[in-house]
Amino acid sequence: MKTKAAIFKKQKKGRQVNLDVLASLHLLLGDADFSRDMLIEHLHVIQDTYGCVDDENMVALASLMKITPVEVYEVASFYHHFDLVKDDQTRPPEVTVRVCDSMSCSMFGAEQLIDKLEGHYRGDVRIQRVPCIGACNEAPNAVVGKNRIGHADLEMVQQAVVTRDVKPHAFDNTISFDEYFKKGGYKILESIYNEEITHETVIEKMKNAAFRGLGGAGFPTGVKWELVRKEKAPRFMVVNLDEGEPGTVKDGFYLGQNPHQFIEGMLIAASVVECEACYIYLRDEYTPHYEMLKHELAVFQEKIHLDVPPIHLRRGAGAYICGEESALIESLEGKRGMPRLRPPFVANVGLFNRPTLVNNFETLYWVPIMLEKGPEYFTQHGANGRTGLRSYSVSGRVKNPGVHLAPAGTTIQTLIDDYCGGMLDGHEFYGYFPGGASGGILPATLNQIPLDFDTLQEYGCFIGSAAIIVFSDHDKARDMAMMAMDFFKHESCGQCTPCSIGTEKACGLMKSDNWDIPLLKDLSTVMQDASICGLGQAAPNPLLSVIKYFPQEVNGGQ
Ligand SMILES: Cc1cc2nc3c(=O)[nH]c(=O)nc-3n(C[C@H](O)[C@H](O)[C@H](O)COP(=O)(O)O)c2cc1C
């Protein structure tokens, strides 16, 4: 007779792999790379194919990647874009309509659209509220499958659902490789590879132009390149194309227009810093951008024969925190996007524990122009004592929202009047976010502040990625702050208590008609002082702005 121990030894622990599912998944993924960092890419393939990620596929994927099912689950459950389905749960309906309910879309009737859609479909089409999808200038936005519909209404969504118009629509105005090349494109890159322009010259020019990173923190780009170049090889380059800050649309806009100017800029940076490989991390909502960029990268490889480093294009999976550079690197390694503790900084220990240059997409986009036309192209511009050009992403209650390239230091009033065609008819300017959800809120009375790096701190705000959201006398600043806090609560990675619990507590307190101001201020201080990363540190900004500049809206001004 067998002993108990022998019986247990024979029974394998945990859920067993379903061999049929394993075979189909293997077929689906083909001769894919099963290294650990590819986990999120493979989860995308499963999600795209079946409309969800079920337990059996997760176990099969773990088996193919030779990792534990728990590791797969832990990663898949972190990202909003994977629909995890248990064996006994029903799968999502064939079509999902996602409606953005962040600030700009809310101003333009997102709530009413959600109500109408829910009333109309009653479950046979899934209606999901989602945070900002990066098209705030076309609010309100709905996404049917992967087809984004700007200025959406019930009829437009119905039409897309009925005709199963669920694929992303291709760009129609993108500058092709041939057009770019004909106008002198890739000449600078060639000159660098031919050693006609030295690495030192490039860095010197970046420094002379006082060029600063455009992802939010404004770190001097030339200095960053020099620092990473000094680190021991091998080094990597990472392009931050996550563009998750509500209100920010500039990266997607420029990428759609001129992908090759960006590709050239990225490869110049990679060459100057002598990086072994480039990784582009693109926000998952930018589906048309993904298809187009994949194509244009292939065209580049076919037509330009320089010994450039390998370029990997990777998809995010719906987590705002992955815009933070260390979280992004974790995500690229196939893990949950949780920011790392610093030091070490990613410039010293980044992707795969190697020194890593992380730059925002737009930072790299301007590099070829800077080198071709010289620093003066940028330094000759500027307003109100500031220098350079800024791409302001403007959304909200203005006539012409969108990306407006204007002198650094332009005021909100000039932006509204001279670039955005004024406020919408019937709307009076009441307030604005000068730097997306995290950069705080200012009242219309402070309409003459130069909008640039370093000019807003004294007002408790910052410009970040220059996402300007304008609201009017039809809106309330407290509602805007509430939406921003709700966004941070949704997007907190959960790693540290001041942020994960702080955002939740703040949301609860902000719902009250009368705000408990001392308690909210106390909570804000803890979040600012003790959160691990910029998300938790900046999350209280809009709430503190309301207390400071819009006291009439909370607690009768006490
Ligand atoms: C919560 C959070 C979100 C961020 N999101 C983005 C983003 O979507 N895109 C971006 O380029 N930088 C983002 N950043 C800034 C990056 O961490 C990093 O500073 C930037 O990519 C560096 O590039 P740059 O020097 O070219 O600006 C974010 C930072 C934080 C704290």
Ligand code: SF4
């Ligand atoms: S501050 Fe928030 S997002 Fe950043 S590490 Fe802490 S919990 Fe995560």
